[in-house]
Amino acid sequence: MTAAHPIDRADVAELRERIRGAVHRPVDHGYPTVGFNVAVDRRPWAVIDAHDAGDVVAAVGFAGANDMTVAVHATGHGAVTVDGTSLLVRTSGMTAIEIDPRERTARVGAGVRWQQVLEAAAPHGLAPLCGSAPSVGVIGFLTGGGIGPLVRAVGCSSDHVREFEVVTGDGRLVHASPSENAELFWGLRGGKATLGVVTEAVIDLLPIATLYAGAMYFDAADAEVVLRRWRAWTDTLPDDADTSVAVMRLPDLPGVPAPLAGRTTVAVRYAALTTPERAEAVLAPIRAAADPILDTVGTMPYAAIGAVHADPVDPMPVVEGGVLLRDLSDGVVDEILRHAGPDVRTGLAVVEIRLLGGRFAQAPRVDSAVCHRDAVAHLYAVGVLAPEAADIAAGQVSALVASMADYSDGRRLPNFSASSDQAVIAACYDEETRSWLSALAVRFDRRGVLRAGQVVR
Ligand SMILES: Cc1cc2nc3c(=O)[nH]c(=O)nc-3n(C[C@H](O)[C@H](O)[C@H](O)COP(=O)(O)OP(=O)(O)OC[C@H]3O[C@@H](n4cnc5c(N)ncnc54)[C@H](O)[C@@H]3O)c2cc1C
Incomplete structure (x- = not known):
C-alpha cells in the first residue's frame, strides 16, 4: 500500500477557518478564475480570495503544511497554468490605495490596477510610471520590471518602487526596502513571485500632468x-x-x-x-x-x-x-x-x-x-x-x-514571458542574477511553497 500524499489529507474546513476571505473548491460557484488570457488552464486545489495580508500568510502556511504550492492571480494578464497541487491566491479584492501628494507616492494593495492609480494621482498633478494597458495589475507588472510608454524617457517602472510588504515562501509577512531586507527588495523587482507574494507596495509618483x-x-x-x-x-x-x-x-x-x-x-x-x-x-x-x-x-x-x-x-x-x-x-x-x-x-x-x-x-x-x-x-x-x-x-x-x-x-x-518553462524563465536573467535569485528562493522559501508558475528555481 502506498502512503497517502499530504494533499489527500488537506482539510478545506481548516483552511476556511484560517481565512477571512472566501475559499472556493472546484464545485463552488466562485472557483473559476477568468483572467485576460482565457486560453490558460487553471485548476487549483482551491482558490482563495485574499482579504488581507493575513489571508496570504494563512494560505502560504496551509500550503506548506500540506505539501502544496501557491500561485497568485491579480488580473490574469500574465496567467500561467495552475494544477491541483496548488492553491491559487486571488489578490483582486485587495484594492486599497493611498496617495501622499507631499511625498509623491502611492501605497497600493496587491489587487490594484494601474487605472486606479492614474485616477487617484491625477487630481494632484501626479502620475505613476504605468505600462501600456491601465487594466494590468500594478504588482504583477512591477515584479516583472515593467516597460511602459515612457520607458526611455523615465526608465524601468520597478526602479520607482520604494518599498514592499511581502509574504515570503516561509509564510512570514515582512517589509522590504533598500535599507530593510535589501536582498528581498532587490529580487522582488524583476523576480516575479520567486521570493514572495507582495501584499502592498509604495511607488513613486511623477509630477507629469x-x-x-x-x-x-x-x-x-x-x-x-x-x-x-x-x-x-x-x-x-x-x-x-x-x-x-x-x-x-x-x-x-x-x-x-x-x-x-x-x-x-x-x-x-x-x-x-x-x-x-x-x-x-x-x-x-x-x-x-x-x-x-x-x-x-x-x-x-x-x-x-x-x-x-x-x-x-x-x-x-x-x-x-x-x-x-x-x-x-x-x-x-x-x-x-x-x-x-x-x-x-x-x-x-x-x-x-x-x-x-x-x-x-x-x-x-x-x-x-x-x-x-x-x-x-x-x-x-x-x-x-x-x-x-x-x-x-x-x-x-x-x-x-x-x-x-x-x-x-x-x-x-x-x-x-508568462510561462513555467525554466528555459523561458532563464532567458529573462543573466547567469549571476539567476543563481542569486535561486539562492534567495531557497533561503526565503525552504519548503518550495512558491515553486509554481513563473518563478526562478
Ligand atoms: C494587454 C497587455 C498589455 C501589457 N502591457 C505591458 C507593458 O506595457 N509593459 C510591461 O512591462 N508589461 C506589459 N504587459 C505584461 C504584464 O505586465 C504582465 O503580464 C504582468 O505579469 C501582469 O500582471 P497582473 O498582476 O496584471 O497579471 P496576473 O496574471 O494576475 O499575474 C501575473 C504574474 O505576476 C506576478 N504577480 C502578480 N501578483 C503578484 C503578487 N502580489 N506578488 C508577487 N507576484 C505577483 C506572478 O508571477 C503572477 O503569475 C501587458 C500584458 C497585457 C496582456
Whole structure:
C-alpha cells in the first residue's frame, strides 16, 4: 500500500477557518478564475480570495503544511497554468490605495490596477510610471520590471518602487526596502513571485500632468514605407522620446475603432516628455511618411496614457511570444513583413517592436533583478486563438520569434514571458542574477511553497 500524499489529507474546513476571505473548491460557484488570457488552464486545489495580508500568510502556511504550492492571480494578464497541487491566491479584492501628494507616492494593495492609480494621482498633478494597458495589475507588472510608454524617457517602472510588504515562501509577512531586507527588495523587482507574494507596495509618483503622445495609424498599403521609415527614425530619436510600432489585424468587434477594425494597419506610438513644439518636430518624419487613417498624437492628460497603445481590455484566448533585440536593423523589418506583412495570411493579430535604450539602459539608483538593460528593442507578437486562426497562430508566433535569430540573443523580459518553462524563465536573467535569485528562493522559501508558475528555481 502506498502512503497517502499530504494533499489527500488537506482539510478545506481548516483552511476556511484560517481565512477571512472566501475559499472556493472546484464545485463552488466562485472557483473559476477568468483572467485576460482565457486560453490558460487553471485548476487549483482551491482558490482563495485574499482579504488581507493575513489571508496570504494563512494560505502560504496551509500550503506548506500540506505539501502544496501557491500561485497568485491579480488580473490574469500574465496567467500561467495552475494544477491541483496548488492553491491559487486571488489578490483582486485587495484594492486599497493611498496617495501622499507631499511625498509623491502611492501605497497600493496587491489587487490594484494601474487605472486606479492614474485616477487617484491625477487630481494632484501626479502620475505613476504605468505600462501600456491601465487594466494590468500594478504588482504583477512591477515584479516583472515593467516597460511602459515612457520607458526611455523615465526608465524601468520597478526602479520607482520604494518599498514592499511581502509574504515570503516561509509564510512570514515582512517589509522590504533598500535599507530593510535589501536582498528581498532587490529580487522582488524583476523576480516575479520567486521570493514572495507582495501584499502592498509604495511607488513613486511623477509630477507629469500632461504629455505629448498618441498613435498614428496607417493603411496596410503603406506598411512597408512606414515600417522602414520608423526603423531609420529610431536611430535619431532623443532619449526623452518613446516609440513603438505595431502591425495589427484587429477584429471587427465592439470597442475597436471603426477605421481600424477588420483590416491590417500599422500603428506608430509616440510619447515625449518635452515641449509640444519640440515633440512635434521630432515626430515630423513619421507624419511625412504617409497619410495616416487616424492620428491621435497631441497633448493629452497623463491619465489618458492608455490611449497611446489602446490595448484590448476584454478577456480573450491568446498565444504570445516575446524576445529582446540587440540589433534593430533593416533585416528586422524584412522579417516582420515576411511573417506579418499585409499580404501574408496570418493568425498574428499584433506584432510590435518597442524601442528601448534611454533611461532604461542606465543603471538604476538601487540595483534590482531586472536584466538585459542593454537591449535596443523588444519584439512582441500576439496570436488570437479565434476559430479560423487557432491552428496556425502558435506556430506563427514561434516562427516570427525564431526569425529574429540574427538580431537577438534570445534574451527575454519577465513581463512578456508568462510561462513555467525554466528555459523561458532563464532567458529573462543573466547567469549571476539567476543563481542569486535561486539562492534567495531557497533561503526565503525552504519548503518550495512558491515553486509554481513563473518563478526562478
Ligand atoms: C494587454 C497587455 C498589455 C501589457 N502591457 C505591458 C507593458 O506595457 N509593459 C510591461 O512591462 N508589461 C506589459 N504587459 C505584461 C504584464 O505586465 C504582465 O503580464 C504582468 O505579469 C501582469 O500582471 P497582473 O498582476 O496584471 O497579471 P496576473 O496574471 O494576475 O499575474 C501575473 C504574474 O505576476 C506576478 N504577480 C502578480 N501578483 C503578484 C503578487 N502580489 N506578488 C508577487 N507576484 C505577483 C506572478 O508571477 C503572477 O503569475 C501587458 C500584458 C497585457 C496582456
